[in-house]
Amino acid sequence: MREHQPVMVKQVLEYLNPQEGGMYIDATCGSGHHARAILEHTDGKAKIICIDKDPRAILRAKKYLKQFSDSVIFVNDGFENIEQIVKRINAERISGILFDLGFSSEQISDSEAGFGFRQDGMLDMRFNPESPVSAYDVVNSYPEYEIKRILFEYGEMKDAEKIAHLICEERKKRPIRTTRQLADLIASCRKKRGNIHPATQVFQAIRIYVNNELENLKSGLNGALKVLMPGGRIVVISYHSLEDRIVKKFMKSSNKLRMLFKKVIVPDQMEKVINPCARSAKMRVAEVIN
Ligand SMILES: C[S@@+](CC[C@H](N)C(=O)[O-])C[C@H]1O[C@@H](n2cnc3c(N)ncnc32)[C@H](O)[C@@H]1O
CATH class of the missing domain: 3.40.50.150 (Vaccinia Virus protein VP39)
Incomplete structure (x- = not known):
């Protein structure tokens, strides 16, 4: 760690x-x-x-x-x-x-807490592991319009609609279980900005939402x-x-x-x-x- x-x-x-x-x-x-x-x-x-x-x-x-x-x-x-x-x-x-x-x-390097994508882990991102909604729930069961709102509001992402759609199409094929799976999916359609990984804003937005x-x-x-x-x-x-x-x-x-x-x-x-x-x-x- x-x-x-x-x-x-x-x-x-x-x-x-x-x-x-x-x-x-x-x-x-x-x-x-x-x-x-x-x-x-x-x-x-x-x-x-x-x-x-x-x-x-x-x-x-x-x-x-x-x-x-x-x-x-x-x-x-x-x-x-x-x-x-x-x-x-x-x-x-x-x-x-x-x-x-x-x-x-x-926290970000603890794969069990599921905050980061440098180490693979189950998508989670809850500071309190007993709180009711995890990142896994958001990504795999929230409606597309709600994921778009989260990305737009908390990540200030201009391409929130496109990314929300991408997530919802992917989860039809198989659940998005891990941090790496989500990061790779986002990286497949978003450009890297400088040294910042293309999934950083997505992870930040979901974390802010999950922890209110x-x-x-x-x-x-x-x-x-x-x-x-x-x-x-x-x-x-x-x-x-x-x-x-x-x-x-x-x-x-x-x-x-x-x-x-x-x-x-x-x-x-x-x-x-x-x-x-x-x-x-x-x-x-x-x-x-x-
Ligand atoms: C940047 S770290 C703090 C690091 C710390 N200052 C140190 O020197 O080690 C932020 C911490 O805030 C905690 N945290 C986030 N939201 C919180 C909340 N609503 N109430 C209490 N702790 C919270 C996180 O779990 C995390 O451990």
């Missing part, structure tokens, strides 16, 4: 500004790389609530953060439930919340605002223009928040070269007004 390289760690520490004695939430802890950076920065003297929807990620984070176990509370849940999570564990005075959206390198990512982001941000103390900060790293639009609109339109920067923060050139995950990253930061 490929190890995830966390994105914009320096900027996360600078803008989240974690302090000893503070209480923080990593709303998308993944394997725990950002959480670990926060704990190291505060000599393990901050507390951090590590949330992830994927139980496999929580297991990896527990291992990775073992030496800080007294400072971490792990929660296997969705950040859209952040308010209930904070109430449930009786947490108070939250000073900062980090959202690092999307998926991790561990855009609606969950809106709920997560609203919940974050309710649990943060005055002066507390929200730091969001997004990887998709649709996500960034939601974050920007939310931060700009709330009269309880002050954006620290009008412009989006992006990784420096060196980070983009070293860490492919960072290439499309965009960070926004806001502070709860006192």
Whole structure:
């Protein structure tokens, strides 16, 4: 399994500004790389609530953060439930919340999770393996018009109609069971753009749909605002223009928040070269007004 390289760690520490004695939430802890950076920065003297929807990620984070176990509370849940999570564990005075959206390198290289096509695996793409609809269901049983809508809305694909039709013709012959099968099918009729595989947008669109990512982001941000103390900060790293639009609109339109920067923060050139995950990253930061 490929190890995830966390994105914009320096900027996360600078803008989240974690302090000893503070209480923080990593709303998308993944394997725990950002959480670990926060704990190291505060000599393990901050507390951090590590949330992830994927139980496999929580297991990896527990291992990775073992030496800080007294400072971490792990929660296997969705950040859209952040308010209930904070109430449930009786947490108070939250000073900062980090959202690092999307998926991790561990998830995309885990063939059982069925997110990626570099390793073949059963089509799945659910962060929560118990949620009701998987990528397999979408591709093999959704009507053509619905697949077209998903590709158009979440992948912003101009050829959504053509690709939806292709998928529906193929599944008449045999079910599209694996990630490689779907990727090869898309590659047979779509051109590669630069270094980007022709199936990337299709996979991204289906993943966003299957995990209800855009609606969950809106709920997560609203919940974050309710649990943060005055002066507390929200730091969001997004990887998709649709996500960034939601974050920007939310931060700009709330009269309880002050954006620290009008412009989006992006990784420096060196980070983009070293860490492919960072290439499309965009960070926004806001502070709860006192
Ligand atoms: C980019 S990774 C985070 C990597 C992490 N910052 C690190 O340093 O290891 C995004 C994580 O968010 C999780 N995730 C996605 N949607 C979520 C949601 N609604 N609630 C909680 N976790 C979610 C994914 O399972 C994934 O582990």
